[in-house]
Amino acid sequence: MADVEEPKFNSLSDRIAALNGQKNFTAPPPSARRRPPPPPPGKPIAQVIASDTNALVTSKSPSLPARPQKPIVPSLPQRTNTSGPTSQNSPSLPMRDAPPPLPGRKNSTLPSPALPARRASTQPFPSRRGSNSSDVSHISTISNLSLNPVSSRTSTTSTETQPTRRFLAPALDQAKLPPLPPSRKEGEVQAAQRAAEREAAEVIKAPLLSTRSAPVVPHVGSRPSLPPRLPSRPGNSPAPSQVDGNSSVSSRRLPPPPSAFVRPASTFESLKTHSTASRGPRDEAPPPVPISSRPTFAQIDAVTVRASVNEVKSCLLCRDFSAPDSVAAQYPSHSLPRHDPVGYLASVLCGPFQSPTDKARAIFTWCHHNIAYNVEEFFGKCIKGRSVDETIFHGKAVCQGYAEVYRAIAERAGLQCVLVSGHGKGYGYTPLGSGEPPPRKNPTGHAWNAVCIDNGEWKLLDACWGAGSVGNQQYHKGFNPKMFCLSNEQFGLKHFPSNEAYFFRSDGRIPTWEEYYIGPMQAEKAEFYGTAGDEGVSEYTFSPAEKHIPVYSGEVVRFQFSKICEHWDPERHGKGKSYLLLIKIQGVDGRKEDMVPLETDGFWWWTDIPARDLGAPGQNVFLYALTTVNNKDARGVTKEEFFRTKSGGGYSMSWAVFAKWELA
Known part of the structure; x- marks a missing residue:
């Protein structure tokens, strides 16, 4: 391979740019770096460590495991009304069914109806008022709608060719309101006028002044005026009781006043002396009676008999109860039917009479004949509770049993009757001594009845005490009609009910417990x-x-x-x-x-x-x-x-x- 001449670079930045341009270039590993020098005395250690954090982590810190990566959250779908790269990446949602398109609006070729021409107002307006004018504006009383009413129809095809009529509001007149009440000053003036008129109408009399020099002329032969007569006692009123210390039976006749006592020489004084002394005042002749106003004997007898009959009938003490008493004695308890004895007694005892008083008396007398006081259970303290039917056939009871039997028969006979419980001054009662205080209030231990008799009058009665009495732990049978005939005031002297509504006094007064227990008198x-x-x-x-x-x-x-x-x-x-x-x-x-x-x-x-x-x-x-x-x-x-x-x-x-x- 032929040698390739390395390009020459004029500066370091050119070389770095060339190296970055090569694809197979790898940077050499970084060389180990030295430890940082100790921090200066004024600089905190945390800043020194933080200034070279990469070196410490690379040289001394152990390798840490890789952090778990956060799960990739799918991005939300982009809204349809947004644009940008985000909308291109997010998946599109399925499209909804679009609503059907609205029908196209037809272009109307008809011209819009023209509004009717506005007519000029013919309402006369006065000239502008001055700033100091106090007239009421007439324009404010006219409604715009009343001048130009608008049709309430909504059709756009109709045209109104006739002009609209205008209606004016009626003229304002004064309302007819009631007159206002007079003020305080006006009322005082009117009152003064009325007082002056009254004074003018009255006859002013001069006052009579006593004169000391005037002699006192005695009236020779003048008779002093008598005090007004007291009203006579009504015939149907019961005898008042001795509650206030007075006599309980008032009478039209009074005994003679106390006189000097002339004691006879002996009890065997001659009869003539006593008879003469007693006949002395009776020998005086009464004043003559005018013959012209004197009634006949027949008239006197008729009035006397009628008055006496009415008084006796209204007075229970003198009323003839022989008929109801005889009927009550004819039905002993052993002859009664076992089925419904109360209804049977109500029929046979009260059926023959129309008067509620006679019916009440017949039941009262029947209890005397057929029920005895149960002294065995009373003194033995073993009183048994019995029904009314059982008490009737047993023939014995205490005060509670008497009262229950009486009430049951009276109610079946159609009478209004109640059972009254309270305290009675009967067996075991001891009168208070002189100055002895009464005991604590305890209206218990006895029972009696109240029944409605003639004229709607409530009458108190005691069937137990009317049947007999108790003495020496023995029952002594004896009819006591006074327990039926006494007035309610007299009855209340020995009976104190637990319910204050059952005194039934004619005066409506409620006696106190102390007044009842001590009696109308403080002394014995x-x-x-x-x-x-x-x-x-x-x-x-x-x-x-x-x-x-x-x-x-x-x-x-x-x-x-x-x-x-x-x-x-x-x-x-x-x-x-x-x-x-x-x-x-x-x-x-x-x-x-x-x-x-x-x-x-x-x-x-x-x-x-x-x-x-x-x-x-x-x-x-x-x-x-x-x-x-x-x-x-x-x-x-x-x-x-x-x-x-x-x-x-x-x-x-x-x-x-x-x-x-x-x-x-």
């Missing part, structure tokens, strides 16, 4: 026995009502009480004529017993005795009723007959105790 009441109530004597009109009577008070003690009502007749409503009532006293210092009869006018009983003549402190004073004289019934015996019997000697008498007081 005198002892009153039931035998007096059977004879028509009212325990609510007793005087003195206190149990203890001071002996050395120097006063005259009035013993006074009345019948249960004005029209109570002992022969028609009771057991016969009234007994003679007497006060048994012990004499001065308790050295001599004596009997003082009471005066009576048919409604009141009374007598006046000096306190010292009653006896010594610690002794008792009794109210007696003379029951037998010489082994004969003493009903109807008068005071004169009593003194005559005692003066004759050789007699025998027996007494019944009605009341008792203690001397202090």
Whole structure:
């Protein structure tokens, strides 16, 4: 091979360019380089190492494995609205179905319809207002649409050849509004005018001035004016109770006022003296009655009978209940059907009567005849709960059973009836001593009923206490009609309901627990026995009502009480004529017993005795009723007959105790 002359280069850059142009040229491996010199004292080591990083990596660093290459992410397809090399490389997406082309628009050869020519406005406009003019602009009240209305049709082919009519708005007139109220100043002016008119219309009278120099002229023969009369008591109102310390049965007749006590020389004083003293005021002749205004005897009798019948019918104490009481005694419990005894009793007891009062009385009396108080379970503290049917056939119950039976029969008979629970001053009740506080309020332990009777009146009754009484852990059967006939005020003196709505007082008042438990009096009441109530004597009109009577008070003690009502007749409503009532006293210092009869006018009983003549402190004073004289019934015996019997000697008498007081 012939030698090829190497080209000569004039400079190093020419040689490098020639070598780069050769295709088979390979650069020689780089020679090992020296370590870099230590860094200068002021230069940080990190900069020295970073300045020659390639040398350190080549000489000292171990070979590192190749880094894994990142996966090639496919490029996103190029959008159709872009241009450039990117769009050429990215794959094209499949083409969507193009929508059908819109139909070509036909060129309309018809000319557009011309708008009608605008007519000149004929509205007269006033000349321009000045800046200081206060006239209202008339142009602002005219609507543009009202001047040139535009057709609401949208057709472009129609042409309007007729000119449009213009309508003007109606003229503005004043609205008819109500007048405004007067202002405060105007109201004051009007009020002053009205006051002036009233003063002008009134007659002004001069005031009467008293003159001291005027002498007082006495009216000779003038009669003082009487006070207004009190309204008479209505016939259908129940007797008021002694809640405020007053007598519970008010009467038109009052007993005579206390007088000086004239003690007889002995109890065997002559009969003539007593009869003369009692007849003294009665010998006076009454004033003459005008003959012209005097009614006939037939008219007097008719009015008297009619008034007495109405009063007796409205008063439960004097009402004749013989018919319902006789019906109630005909159906004993052992004769009742076993199926629905309540419905049967409601039919046979209440069916014969129209009056709700008679129906209520028949049920009340039937409970007395057929149900006894269950003293075994009560004192044994093992009271069992029974249904109404079981109680009727068992024949025994406590107060709750009585009330449930009464309510069941009354409701089946069509009466309105409720069961009332609360506290009763019955067995186990002890009156409070002087100054003793009442116990904590606890209206429990007893049950009774309230039933709606005639005239829609609610009546309180106690069928348990009306059937009998309990004493010495034994039941004493005895009919007590007072538990049906008492007024609600009197009934509430011994019954306190747990629900205050069941007092049913005529005055609507609700007594407190302390008022009920202590009673209408703070002091202890005198002892009153039931035998007096059977004879028509009212325990609510007793005087003195206190149990203890001071002996050395120097006063005259009035013993006074009345019948249960004005029209109570002992022969028609009771057991016969009234007994003679007497006060048994012990004499001065308790050295001599004596009997003082009471005066009576048919409604009141009374007598006046000096306190010292009653006896010594610690002794008792009794109210007696003379029951037998010489082994004969003493009903109807008068005071004169009593003194005559005692003066004759050789007699025998027996007494019944009605009341008792203690001397202090």
